[in-house]
Amino acid sequence: MTGDRTKATTEGAASAMLDAVAGWPAEKMASLMVESTPYSVALGFRYVSSSPGFGSIMLPWRADLVGLDGTDILASGAVTALIDHTCGLAIMAYFGTRAAPATLDLRVDHMRPAAAGASVIASAHCYKVTRSIAFLRAEAWDVSRDDPVATAQAAFTLNRRETR
Amino acid sequence: MSDAPDLNRLLAGSPFALYLAIEATVDAVGVLATLPARDSLVGNVSLPALHGGAIAAFLEIACLLQIAHETGTAIPARTIDFSVEYLWPARPEATFARARIRRLGRRVATVHAEAWQRDVNAPVCLAQCHLRLPSRVTGAATGTGTVTG
Numbered sequence: 013m014t015g016d017r018t019k020a021t022t023e024g025a026a027s028a029m030l031d032a033v034a035g036w037p038a039e040k041m042a043s044l045m046v047e048s049t050p051y052s053v054a055l056g057f058r059y060v061s062s063s064p065g066f067g068s069i070m071l072p073w074r075a076d077l078v079g080l081d082g083t084d085i086l087a088s089g090a091v092t093a094l095i096d097h098t099c100g101l102a103i104m105a106y107f108g109t110r111a112a113p114a115t116l117d118l119r120v121d122h123m124r125p126a127a128a129g130a131s132v133i134a135s136a137h138c139y140k141v142t143r144s145i146a147f148l149r150a151e152a153w154d155v156s157r158d159d160p161v162a163t164a165q166a167a168f169t170l171n172r173r174e175t176r
Numbered sequence: 177m178s179d180a181p182d183l184n185r186l187l188a189g190s191p192f193a194l195y196l197a198i199e200a201t202v203d204a205v206g207v208l209a210t211l212p213a214r215d216s217l218v219g220n221v222s223l224p225a226l227h228g229g230a231i232a233a234f235l236e237i238a239c240l241l242q243i244a245h246e247t248g249t250a251i252p253a254r255t256i257d258f259s260v261e262y263l264w265p266a267r268p269e270a271t272f273a274r275a276r277i278r279r280l281g282r283r284v285a286t287v288h289a290e291a292w293q294r295d296v297n298a299p300v301c302l303a304q305c306h307l308r309l310p311s312r313v314t315g316a317a318t319g320t321g322t323v324t325g
Contacts, residue, residue, distance in 0.1 A: 051227035054216035078191045080252060087192035088255045089236050093229020097219075114220075115228045119259040 038108035042067065045097075045104050052097055055090060059101075065138040067101030069094060073131045084128035088162075091132055091152050092120050095164045098134040099148045103168055106138060106146075112171040113146065120164045130154035132161060144170055181250040183207065183241055190252075193237050196230065200241050207245050209238040211271040211291075218268055225265035228301075231291055232260045235273055235303040239287040242275035243307055251310035253285065258305040266300045269293055283309055 039062055046052050046059040046069055055077065060068035071077070071086065071094045079087030096118055103113040126132050135157070136150035146168045151160040183200040187193045196217075199210045211217075211234040219227025236258055243253045275289035285307045290299040 048221075049227070050216050050218040050221065051230055052219075076191045076195045081189045081191065087190070087233070088258070089196075089229075089233025090192055092232045092236070092258060092260075093227060096227075096229040096232065112222075114265070115260075115262050117259065117261045118228070118232070119257065121257045122255050125254075 038062075038064065038105050041108045042101050042105040045101055049097070051093065055093060057094065057097060060133060062101055062105035064106040065102055065141075066136070067098050067105050068133060068135045069098045069101060070131055070133045073129055083125075085125045086130070086132055088120075088122055091122075091126070091134070091162055092118070094132060094134045095120060095136070095150045095152055095162065096166070098136040099138075099150055099164075099166045099168060102136040102138045102148060102150075103146050103170070106141070107170065107172070110173055112173065113168045114171060116145070116167040116169055118164060118166040120162050122162050123160055126154045126161045136164075136166075141170070144172070146170055180245050180248050183245065186241065186244055186250060186252070187237075190237070192233070196234060196237075198234060198237055202245060206274060206276070207238065207241045209234065209241060209273045209275075211273070213269045213271070215268070220265065223265050224268050226268055226271065228260070228262055231262075231266055231271065231301045232258070232303065234271065235260065235275070235289045235291055235301060236305065238273035238289050238291075239275040239303070239305050239307065242277060242287060242289075243285055243309070246277055246280070247309070249310060253307035253309050256284065256306040256308050258303065260301060260303045262301055264298070264300045266291070267293055271300070272296070281309075285309055 042062040043059040058070040077090045134152040138148045140147040148166045150164040152162040153160045217226050217230040273291040279286040289303045291301040292299045
């Protein structure tokens with residue numbers, strides 16, 4: 013009972029939030045997704061850019077995100093999170109509040125370690141959208157986009173909201 | 177088994193594993209890794225659910241720990257590729273993981289892992305990865321956990 017009420021309250025709050033941002037452009041929603049998601053804030057993600065179906069986020073280098081002591085190289089797990097979030101951003105920049113995307117699967121190929129002390133930028137491109145699924149490719153790089161540290165492929169469920 | 181490295185020392189050698197506050201214990205099955213819940217790991221505040229990226233990193237570390245445990249080396253393997261599937265949203269509560277080495281070659285290992293929360297039989301997330309083994313274990317690995325065929 014209590015659980016149900018809590019859930020209803022949460023849903024109510026979420027829908028009030030949606031109403032409040034309903035008129036916002038998708039790009040503003042997209043940057044909000046980087047600046048307000050707790051894990052994104054905790055890892056220090058910085059919104060770079062977005063346009064419908066595209067998104068870029070930067071992971072500034074930080075000592076506590078290093079994978080192995082003494083290497084000064086950002087952990088591959090931190091880059092995976094960056095890529096996942098960037099894919100979400102690309103979808104958000106396309107759909108705004110009309111979808112609530114969730115990752116179905118994500119595959120990351122680690123081409124090489126990032127440079128010591130280097131920040132990493134990820135860019136994602138949503139190249140196909142169906143009624144319920146978005147397909148994306150993404151890459152992450154430190155110095156040049158032509159020499160990625162990681163490339164990725166992902167599928168997201170869109171959870172489209174019915175238009176009223 | 178007796179020469180298996182101290183997993184907590186391995187975790188302490190990774191700032192990011194420390195940041196995630198991952199814990200590890202060893203039992204008869206293998207390494208059991210735990211990711212304690214924390215507000216900062218949330219990726220969806222309206223569900224709420226843990227961020228997929230946090231679970232993925234946790235599973236990757238579980239795979240690396242299992243390799244270290246079975247090959248008896250403290251030198252970490254390197255991730256070549258990592259593939260993750262999300263079955264259910266992970267609630268903001270303790271998450272557990274186990275990894276299983278499916279193939280232990282001389283240079284490359286294939287490892288599968290899964291994460292669950294309240295029910296070990298209802299995984300929230302599955303992962304599989306290829307890991308590049310450190311050259312020092314090359315040829316010395318016994319592969320107690322490998323599956324043949």
